[in-house]
Amino acid sequence: MRAGESGRLVQSHGRTVERRGPAGRLALPAMLVAAAVLAVGSVATAQSTGQSTGQSAGGALAVLLGGEGTSTRTPDHNAFSHPMSNLTFADRASFNIGNAVFRRAWVVAPSSTASADGLGPLYNARACQHCHLKDGRGHPPEANFPEDTLLSMLVRLSVPGETAGDPPRPEPVYGGQLQDLAAPGLVPEGHLRTDWTEIPVDLSGGETASLRRPGYSIVDLGYGPISPDVMLSVRVAPPMIGLGLLEAVPEDAILANADPDDADGDGLSGRPNWVESPSLGAVALGRFGWKANVATLVDQNSGAFNGDIGMSTALVPASFGDCTEAQATCRSAPHGALDGEVEVDTQLTTFLLFYTRTLAVPARRDADDPQVVRGAEVFADLGCSGCHNPTFRTAADAPMPALADQEIWPYTDLLLHDMGEGLADHRPDGEASGSEWRTAPLWGIGLTEVVSGHTYFLHDGRARNLTEAVLWHGGEAQAARDGFAALAPDDRAAILRFLESL
Numbered sequence: 001m002r003a004g005e006s007g008r009l010v011q012s013h014g015r016t017v018e019r020r021g022p023a024g025r026l027a028l029p030a031m032l033v034a035a036a037v038l039a040v041g042s043v044a045t046a047q048s049t050g051q052s053t054g055q056s057a058g059g060a061l062a063v064l065l066g067g068e069g070t071s072t073r074t075p076d077h078n079a080f081s082h083p084m085s086n087l088t089f090a091d092r093a094s095f096n097i098g099n100a101v102f103r104r105a106w107v108v109a110p111s112s113t114a115s116a117d118g119l120g121p122l123y124n125a126r127a128c129q130h131c132h133l134k135d136g137r138g139h140p141p142e143a144n145f146p147e148d149t150l151l152s153m154l155v156r157l158s159v160p161g162e163t164a165g166d167p168p169r170p171e172p173v174y175g176g177q178l179q180d181l182a183a184p185g186l187v188p189e190g191h192l193r194t195d196w197t198e199i200p201v202d203l204s205g206g207e208t209a210s211l212r213r214p215g216y217s218i219v220d221l222g223y224g225p226i227s228p229d230v231m232l233s234v235r236v237a238p239p240m241i242g243l244g245l246l247e248a249v250p251e252d253a254i255l256a257n258a259d260p261d262d263a264d265g266d267g268l269s270g271r272p273n274w275v276e277s278p279s280l281g282a283v284a285l286g287r288f289g290w291k292a293n294v295a296t297l298v299d300q301n302s303g304a305f306n307g308d309i310g311m312s313t314a315l316v317p318a319s320f321g322d323c324t325e326a327q328a329t330c331r332s333a334p335h336g337a338l339d340g341e342v343e344v345d346t347q348l349t350t351f352l353l354f355y356t357r358t359l360a361v362p363a364r365r366d367a368d369d370p371q372v373v374r375g376a377e378v379f380a381d382l383g384c385s386g387c388h389n390p391t392f393r394t395a396a397d398a399p400m401p402a403l404a405d406q407e408i409w410p411y412t413d414l415l416l417h418d419m420g421e422g423l424a425d426h427r428p429d430g431e432a433s434g435s436e437w438r439t440a441p442l443w444g445i446g447l448t449e450v451v452s453g454h455t456y457f458l459h460d461g462r463a464r465n466l467t468e469a470v471l472w473h474g475g476e477a478q479a480a481r482d483g484f485a486a487l488a489p490d491d492r493a494a495i496l497r498f499l500e501s502l
Ligand code: HEC
Pocket: 001, 002, 102, 124, 125, 126, 127, 128, 129, 130, 131, 132, 151, 152, 153, 154, 235, 236, 237, 238, 239, 240, 243, 287, 288, 289, 290, 291, 293, 297, 300, 301, 304, 305, 308, 309, 352, 356
């Protein structure tokens, strides 16, 4: 899924596979397209909910976490799936088509539904939605291998550069990502095995917790030995809300919080991840992914099509997905592209981009509950907000009016922080080291259970609840973590209530 790894740099291999006539590529329900085109011509105005988004003089907390487009609908299991409320009528039509692309289950080529084929040959899931379940987060295997394997998560792979100082490379045989599914006639690459170890933790006031430490290995290898130097990074699918707003935060505003050498001596040294952006054709500020390893949403979406589903797009045109040269049967398997074309055309990726930009952030609940307000104070006092930066204003020249000039409350600085040995995956990613992670946005986190039916947090879903998520913090966040563990139990409950209000 990550742009910048093997797939992105591989040019279309130019192999032609004889299959169908050009009529095969009618890709969209024609009525929906017609509706969208008609609506573009109509005069539609963005409406704002009119509510204040700031903190009032009385200290009430912001409710409209995602600016004027915040969803104020009753939060139920669809809470992450609503369009921003300030979209025009035309925009809503585009959102609906994009949603259909996000949910579409692709099939292996050749097939009778030519517009939906090209899956694989190696892949992790048939649809975006299969990992980003209900537009929410994925989860780790619920049970230990072999009862359960990869589902809504993936494993990135790399090996060290050829000489010291060179950037890591994709694993020579298995590529940049482990695909645990394959088209008929091909074998999957393997499965992730997780072995959990419980670590008891004492908290103040006689409370206790237990952290489960994962041990990862890859089993059932389908293409021979994997490099003994392979580095693994196990990541669950993050929630899809508010991403267009994060993309619209001005770069200057993000860099203003960077303090790589901790010049202000607060123990926090957030730094940007500079990554190659295929869409911009340049090195750019990374914002997406657990290590801020991708700069733009279109890069992320195309990388996902390539690495996760094995589909080609204009930006990542390799129709064989993440198959390496060493996987010859995979490279020569049938694919879904006509000669000179890609499997997912630009019309579809444009609607998909629209969708990934405009999923609404739900409104905060219980903003005036005294325990929530107290929790917000404790959150600031402990230094959580030093990384989980509460608020930004999006750029006035954002790509669409609904995203522009919005006061948003994502609780992230979008920067990398060293989170210590406990969370380290020891796999560098762009400029991010093996122990650095992007501060996770916290908006919507209190609705995880409602939307996703679980409360697994952090990059690999190892934390089983919010308390465990905080207790895993180390490195730059060690002082905040220790402060949390030492809080009077009432204040610890308050901070959790504050998180649940988001
Ligand atoms: C196999 C599971 C899986 C599938 C399928 C999948 N994703 Fe993801 N997605 C992930 C994971 C894991 C990440 C985090 C990646 C990282 O940290 O490098 C992610 C990250 C993202 C992000 C960035 C979110 C953020 O907060 O930074 C976007 C956008 C995204 N995916 C879109 C898509 C789209 C569009 C599709 C379909 C074309 C898709 N994904 C398919 C697992 C998946």
